[in-house]
Amino acid sequence: MRIVSGKDNISEMCADLLQDESNLSGAWCESAAWPENADEAADYIKECSRKGIPFTVSGGLTGISGGALPEGGSVISSSSMKNISMLDNGNVTASAGITIEELNNFISANAKGFFYPPDPTEETASVGGTIATDASGADSYLYGSTRKWVEGLQIILPGGRILNIERGHHFFKNLTCIHPVLGTIHLPSLSREQPPKNTAGYYMRPNMDLIDLFIGSEGTLGFITEAKLKLAPEPEYLIDLSVFPEKAESFWKLYDSLLHAEKPLRIRALEMMDDRCIAFMRMHPGELPPPPENAAFVLLLRAEADSDEHLEETLVLLDEMLTESNASPNTAWGGFEPSERKRIKDFRHALPEAVNHCISESRRKYPLIHKYGSDGAVGPFKLREYYNITRKILEESDLPFVIFGHAGQSHIHANAIPENPRQMDLADEAMRRIAKAAVEMGGTISAEHGLGKLKFDYLSMMYSEDEIKAMDAIKNRIRSCI
Numbered sequence: 001m002r003i004v005s006g007k008d009n010i011s012e013m014c015a016d017l018l019q020d021e022s023n024l025s026g027a028w029c030e031s032a033a034w035p036e037n038a039d040e041a042a043d044y045i046k047e048c049s050r051k052g053i054p055f056t057v058s059g060g061l062t063g064i065s066g067g068a069l070p071e072g073g074s075v076i077s078s079s080s081m082k083n084i085s086m087l088d089n090g091n092v093t094a095s096a097g098i099t100i101e102e103l104n105n106f107i108s109a110n111a112k113g114f115f116y117p118p119d120p121t122e123e124t125a126s127v128g129g130t131i132a133t134d135a136s137g138a139d140s141y142l143y144g145s146t147r148k149w150v151e152g153l154q155i156i157l158p159g160g161r162i163l164n165i166e167r168g169h170h171f172f173k174n175l176t177c178i179h180p181v182l183g184t185i186h187l188p189s190l191s192r193e194q195p196p197k198n199t200a201g202y203y204m205r206p207n208m209d210l211i212d213l214f215i216g217s218e219g220t221l222g223f224i225t226e227a228k229l230k231l232a233p234e235p236e237y238l239i240d241l242s243v244f245p246e247k248a249e250s251f252w253k254l255y256d257s258l259l260h261a262e263k264p265l266r267i268r269a270l271e272m273m274d275d276r277c278i279a280f281m282r283m284h285p286g287e288l289p290p291p292p293e294n295a296a297f298v299l300l301l302r303a304e305a306d307s308d309e310h311l312e313e314t315l316v317l318l319d320e321m322l323t324e325s326n327a328s329p330n331t332a333w334g335g336f337e338p339s340e341r342k343r344i345k346d347f348r349h350a351l352p353e354a355v356n357h358c359i360s361e362s363r364r365k366y367p368l369i370h371k372y373g374s375d376g377a378v379g380p381f382k383l384r385e386y387y388n389i390t391r392k393i394l395e396e397s398d399l400p401f402v403i404f405g406h407a408g409q410s411h412i413h414a415n416a417i418p419e420n421p422r423q424m425d426l427a428d429e430a431m432r433r434i435a436k437a438a439v440e441m442g443g444t445i446s447a448e449h450g451l452g453k454l455k456f457d458y459l460s461m462m463y464s465e466d467e468i469k470a471m472d473a474i475k476n477r478i479r480s481c482i
C-alpha cells in the first residue's frame with residue numbers, strides 16, 4: 001500500500017488529494033494512504049484509531065461540498081481499489097475506487113441489456129463516493145437515488161473492524177436496531193418527516209434497513225471498500241428531448257402537464273435550466289451549439305418505451321403536450337440515437353463546467369473564491385414557488401447566478417458565481433436564505449450533494465438540538481466498535 005507522510009510532502013507530491021469540485025481552499029493532512037484491498041485499509045484505519053488520528057475518506061474528488069477534504073489527520077483514498085466482477089444473481093460487485101465510467105463500461109461488456117441507473121453526471125465519481133453521498137442524477141426521477149441500487153456493503157468501521165452488511169438482514173424496529181457487531185443503535189423520533197429526496201444528516205426512518213444508515217453517511221461512519229450493486233433492464237427505446245420554450249409561462253405549463261402525466265408516458269428524467277443559464281452559456285460558449293435564439297427556458301426530458309406501439313403513443317402524447325403549451329416541437333433537439341443522448345448530456349454538463357471555469361478564472365485574482373451552490377428540494381408540485389423565492393433572493397443580492405436542476409423532483413441548484421470577496425459574503429448569505437426557504441416549505445437543505453464541510457452548519461436549520469445530538473450518538477456508537 002502506498003503511504004505518504006508529512007504535510008509538506010503531501011502538498012508537493014499529492015496536491016490533488018487536497019482539492020475537490022467544491023474549490024474550497026486550506027485543506028491539509030499529515031499522512032495519506034492508498035490501500036488496494038480491505039485488509040490493507042483495515043490495518044491502516046486500526047493504526048489511525050490506536051494513535052487517535054482522525055481520518056478523512058477520499059473517493060473520486062468530484063464532491064461539491066468539500067466532504068473529502070481533510071482538515072489535518074490522515075486521508076484514506078479508495079482510488080487504488082479497482083476490482084469489479086459479475087455475481088451469479090446478475091448483480092455487480094465493485095470496489096469503492098471503481099469510477100462510474102468504469103462501472104458503465106464493465107456493464108456494457110458483461111451485462112448486455114442492463115444498466116446501472118444512478119448517474120451523477122460526473123463520471124469520474126467513485127462507487128464509494130456515490131454511495132457515501134447517496135448520489136442522484138437525471139434518471140433518479142424514475143429510478144431513485146443510489147440507495148435503491150445498493151444490495152450489500154463492505155465497510156471498515158472507524159475502529160478498523162471490517163463489517164459486511166447485506167440488504168434485508170438487519171432492520172430497525174420502533175427506531176432501534178440490535179446488531180451483533182454494532183450493538184444497539186437508536187434513531188431519534190423526528191419532529192418533521194424527512195423529505196423524500198434528502199442527503200442532509202443520516203437517513204432515519206422508523207423501520208428501515210440498517211444498510212440505509214451507512215448510505216449517504218458521507219464518510220462519517222467508516223470507509224466503504226466494496227459494494228454489491230443491482231442493475232435495471234434497459235428499455236427497448238429511450239427518447240431524449242431538449243425543449244426550448246420561448247416564454248416562462250409555456251415552460252411551466254409544459255412542466256405541469258409532464259408532472260401530472262400518467263401512463264402510458266414513462267418519464268425517466270425531467271430537468272430544467274432557466275433564462276440565466278441560457279444567457280450564461282451564450283457568454284461562455286463551448287463546443288456545443290448554443291440554444292435557439294428566442295429560448296427562455298430549457299426543459300430536458302427523457303422517456304422510455306417498451307414496444308413500437310408504446311413508442312408511437314409516447315411520441316403522440318409528447319407532441320400534443322408541446323403544442324398545447326406553445327413550446328414549439330420545431331426548435332427541440334432530440335431523438336433515439338445514442339449520439340443525440342450524448343449531445344443533450346454534454347449540453348447539460350456544459351453549464352456546471354462553464355460555471356466552474358469562471359470560478360477558476362476569478363481565483364487567479366482572488367484565490368479564496370469558490371462557487372456557492374444551493375441543493376434544496378421541496379415537496380412535489382412546489383417547484384415554481386421555490387424557484388421564484390430562490391430567484392428573488394439572488395436578484396436582491398445582485399450576484400451573477402444561474403438556476404437549473406432536477407425539476408421533476410422539485411430540486412434545483414442555484415449557483416452564485418462570485419467574482420470578488422464582497423460577492424462571496426453576499427453569496428454565503430443568499431445560500432443560507434435559500435436553504436431556510438426550502439426547510440420552511442417542508443423540504444431539505446441538501447437533496448444530493450451532502451453537507452460536507454461547506455454546509456455542515458446548515459444542519460440546525462433542519463433538525464432540533466436533540467435530533468443532532470441523537471445523530472452524534474449514532475456516530476459515537478459506531479466509532480466505538482473495535
Ligand SMILES: Cc1cc2nc3c(=O)[nH]c(=O)nc-3n(C[C@H](O)[C@H](O)[C@H](O)COP(=O)(O)OP(=O)(O)OC[C@H]3O[C@@H](n4cnc5c(N)ncnc54)[C@H](O)[C@@H]3O)c2cc1C
Binds near residue numbers: 068448
Ligand atoms: C459537474 C458536476 C456535476 C455533478 N452532478 C451531480 C448530480 O447530478 N448528482 C449528484 O448526486 N452529484 C453530482 N455531483 C457531485 C458529485 O459528483 C457526487 O457527490 C459524487 O457522488 C461524489 O463522488 P466522489 O467519488 O467524487 O466522492 P468524493 O468527492 O471523493 O467524496 C464525497 C464524500 O463521500 C465520502 N467518501 C468518498 N468515498 C468514500 C468511501 N469509499 N467510503 C466512505 N465515504 C466516502 C467523502 O469522505 C466525502 O464526504 C456533480 C459534480 C460535478 C463536478
